[in-house]
Every structure is written in structure tokens, then in C-alpha cells.
Amino acid sequence: MLALNAGLSFAQVPGPAGAPHPPTEAVEIKLDTVTVQRGDLQQTVEAVGKLQFHHFADVNVQVAGQIKEVLCAVGDAVQEGKPVMEISPAVRAESNLAQMARLRAELADQQAQTDFAELQFKRQTQLKAQNATREESVESSRMNLASARARVDSINAQIQQLEATLKFDEESSRHRQVPAPLSGTVVAVNARPGQTVSVGQAGPPLMRIADLSQMTVQARVAEVDVTRLKRGMTANFQTPGYPGRTWSGKLRQVIPVPADGTGEQGKQTFYNVLFEVDNPEQELMSGMSTQVQFIVAQAKDAVLLPANLLGKRDAAGMYQVNVVNLERRIVVRKVKIGLRTTQQAQVLSGLEAGEQVLVGPVPTPALLPKPVAPAAAP
Structure with missing residues (x-):
């Protein structure tokens, strides 16, 4: 804002000869004013953060x-x-192959014993039909056949398990x-x-690989401000490594649990807020510190007034300011305010760009006449 000093003067002019009042000198009153201007205004939430990898994978x-x-x-x-x-x-491919050969040999032997047990059981069954053998011999042959078949099943199970191991060994190679x-x-x-x-x-991890073409900013936002943040809003940040440069992104997520080490035993609570930023030149690196501004609201080409010129708001929500008009007089004006920051306020109505607003209290007299030129001598 451009602050101007408006020099206002008023005088008493001497009258004709013989006038009862003696002539007096002109009195000059200097007023501090501010010119109302146009500009852009933003309401922001400030936070600090760190850069981290957005997309990475570990090698196992x-x-x-x-x-x-x-x-x-x-x-x-x-x-x-x-x-x-x-x-x-x-x-252990070689030892597994040797074990497989041994199991197959055992299976062949056991299968032969099973076949013999089946013949024995059939013969005892025939003899029993002719009452030529005892019941104990028949049951004994039945039991021997069942045992031989069970051993065959057991060896087959071991072979299947070993086949799976050999397949895994082959795949591992x-x-x-x-x-x-x-x-x-x-x-x-x-x-x-x-x-x-x-x-x-x-x-x-044995190795970590990251895609550096895009980075994530993790900002810590105080609980008094985090409720003002919404997904998709613009977030700007700067980093000490690149003075004067600004990067931008869109808010992706507000983590709904307190950040580690906050909100306990009287500590202030902070929440982690995440957004991504493109990094095509790979200038940004993991671990860099950031100063983040989340844009909560903004106004383009707005009529702006220093916020410290606003007093208390009346019942109608209006503010009162003192304007020095073109006639060099001080008039009271009521204004309506929109966005407001600690330094500036957006004027919605009551003022126009280029008008002069008085800084400080109204001097006496409140209405100042235009400067009067001294009268000519009689």
C-alpha cells in the first residue's frame, strides 16, 4: 500500500482597512492517508514438512x-x-534325486509284497470255503494284505512330497x-x-528402488488449522535448497490420526497432510525440509485495504473508515469486508481503488476547507 501525506491548510484572510480583526497566518494540517489499491489476496494455512519418496519398492x-x-x-x-x-x-538337487530313486525301489518291493499278500488272502478264503483252514489263518492273511497296502500308500505319499521338492528346486535354479x-x-x-x-x-531391505519423477510432501498441520483443509486444494511450498523457487501440488490426503509424538501429555496435536509434486529434473530429494502454504481461499484483482485500518464491526457486519474526498474533506464511509488476513482485507463495497483513507484519528476541525489564497493588499 502506498502511504501519502496529504497537506491540508486553512486560513483567516485579512479584511478591508479598518477591519476590527487583525490578520492571522495560514494554518497547515498534515494527514496520513493510504491509497486504496487493487491486487490479489490469499488466505493460507502455514506448515512445515519434509519431502519423501512417493513410489518406491524393495528388492527381495x-x-x-x-x-x-x-x-x-x-x-x-x-x-x-x-x-x-x-x-x-x-x-540339494542331487540328494533329493537319490532319495527319489530309493523310494521308487522301496515302492516296487512293497508292491510285490502286496501282490503276494493278495494271493495268500485269496487262497485262505478258498480254503475256508472248503473248511480246509482255520479262521485265524484267514484273518492273519487279511491283516497282512491291509498292512502291505498301507505301506504302498505311505511310500507313494513320500514320493509325491519329494516330487514337489524337486519341482521347487528346479524352479529355484x-x-x-x-x-x-x-x-x-x-x-x-x-x-x-x-x-x-x-x-x-x-x-x-536388500535394495530399495524409487521413482524420483514425483515426490510427496508430508506437512505437519496444527489441529486448529487442519479442519480448514480440503482434498484437492492448492498447496505451494519452498525449500531452502532452492531460494526464491516455489513448487505447487494438490492436497491428496489428511491422515486422520495424530502425528507421532504429538498430542500426548499436554503437547500440541499435529496431523500429517500429504500432497505430490512433479520432479521431472529430479532436483527435489528425499528429506528436504519445506515451508508449505495451503491456499484456503483467494480473491483475484480485489479492492484491498490494510487490515489495521478496520476497527470494530457493527451489528450489521460493516466497518467504518474515514475517507479524504476530492474536496479535501474527511467523510465517514461504511465498508463491507470479504477475505481478510493479518495484513490486508478485501473490500466488497464502500470503497473504490484510488480513494484516500485516513490513517489515525480525525483531526480538528473534522471538515477541512480547501486552502484559501491570501487576499490582495487594499
Whole structure:
């Protein structure tokens, strides 16, 4: 806002010769005024935050084994499906094949014993029909046949289990190369040659790959402000690493639980708010600090007035200001206010751009005449 000093003066002019009143000097009154101007106004919610990866994936092995070689390092660009590690699977194919041969031999032997037990049972059954054998012999042959068949079933079950193991071993031998789960940049490597790995092991990931073309800003917003935020609103931020630059995004999500370490034992409560920003040149990096402004409301090309010139609002919701008009007189004007910040207010009615608003109290006299030129000598 442009502050102007309006110099106003008024005088008593000497009358004709012989007038009863002596001449007096002109009195000048200086007034501080502000010119009403047009501009843009925004209501914002301020917050601090951090940049983090938006899309990333961890590299894990599909079979147990030992890492043979790590094919990339931190900072390398990789393509989805391309190998990033080689491992030696921990399989025992030879011993499993030998066990399979032994089980098949046992099955053949047991099948022969089962066939013999069936013949014995048939013979005892025929003899029993002719009353040529005892009941105990018949039952004994029946039991021997049932036992032989059970052993055949057991060996078949072991063979099926071993076949599954051999199939897994064969499949594992094909996973000597560990592929990248997505295209991006390697941002962490915790694997080393010779390291023994297993499926689903705990601890840090062997490797992490992130897509750096888009980043996420995680901002911490105080609970008094978070209710003003809505999904899809514009969010701008700056980071100390690039002074003078501003990035923008759209609010994606307000996490509905307090941020870690807040809202406990009298601490102020904050909520994490997330939005994404494009990063085609990969200038922004994970962990950078940000100063975020969420735009709650805005007005374009609005009539603006310094907020400190507004007093108390009356019952009709209007504010009273003092305007210095074109006749250099001070007149009272009621104005209606829209958006308002700590520094500026949007004037909806009552003022126009270019008008002069008085700063401070109204001087005496309240109505000031135009400056009067001194009269000529008689």
C-alpha cells in the first residue's frame, strides 16, 4: 500500500482597512492517508514438512541362498525386470534325486509284497470255503494284505512330497537373477556378495528402488488449522535448497490420526497432510525440509485495504473508515469486508481503488476547507 501525506491548510484572510480583526497566518494540517489499491489476496494455512519418496519398492529374493553379485549401486538408474543381483540358490538337487530313486525301489518291493499278500488272502478264503483252514489263518492273511497296502500308500505319499521338492528346486535354479520390481533409481543397498539370504527375512531391505519423477510432501498441520483443509486444494511450498523457487501440488490426503509424538501429555496435536509434486529434473530429494502454504481461499484483482485500518464491526457486519474526498474533506464511509488476513482485507463495497483513507484519528476541525489564497493588499 502506498502511504501519502496529504497537506491540508486553512486560513483567516485579512479584511478591508479598518477591519476590527487583525490578520492571522495560514494554518497547515498534515494527514496520513493510504491509497486504496487493487491486487490479489490469499488466505493460507502455514506448515512445515519434509519431502519423501512417493513410489518406491524393495528388492527381495524369492528363494533362499547366497548373494553372488550385486549389479548396481546407489544412484544407478534401473529398468523394471532387469537383474540387480545374482544369487546361488540353496538347493540339494542331487540328494533329493537319490532319495527319489530309493523310494521308487522301496515302492516296487512293497508292491510285490502286496501282490503276494493278495494271493495268500485269496487262497485262505478258498480254503475256508472248503473248511480246509482255520479262521485265524484267514484273518492273519487279511491283516497282512491291509498292512502291505498301507505301506504302498505311505511310500507313494513320500514320493509325491519329494516330487514337489524337486519341482521347487528346479524352479529355484531359475531364480539366480533377482529382477528390479520397478523402473527408477537405486536409493539404498544393504546387500553384499557372500551374504546368506532367505525368503521373508527381517531387517532392512536388500535394495530399495524409487521413482524420483514425483515426490510427496508430508506437512505437519496444527489441529486448529487442519479442519480448514480440503482434498484437492492448492498447496505451494519452498525449500531452502532452492531460494526464491516455489513448487505447487494438490492436497491428496489428511491422515486422520495424530502425528507421532504429538498430542500426548499436554503437547500440541499435529496431523500429517500429504500432497505430490512433479520432479521431472529430479532436483527435489528425499528429506528436504519445506515451508508449505495451503491456499484456503483467494480473491483475484480485489479492492484491498490494510487490515489495521478496520476497527470494530457493527451489528450489521460493516466497518467504518474515514475517507479524504476530492474536496479535501474527511467523510465517514461504511465498508463491507470479504477475505481478510493479518495484513490486508478485501473490500466488497464502500470503497473504490484510488480513494484516500485516513490513517489515525480525525483531526480538528473534522471538515477541512480547501486552502484559501491570501487576499490582495487594499
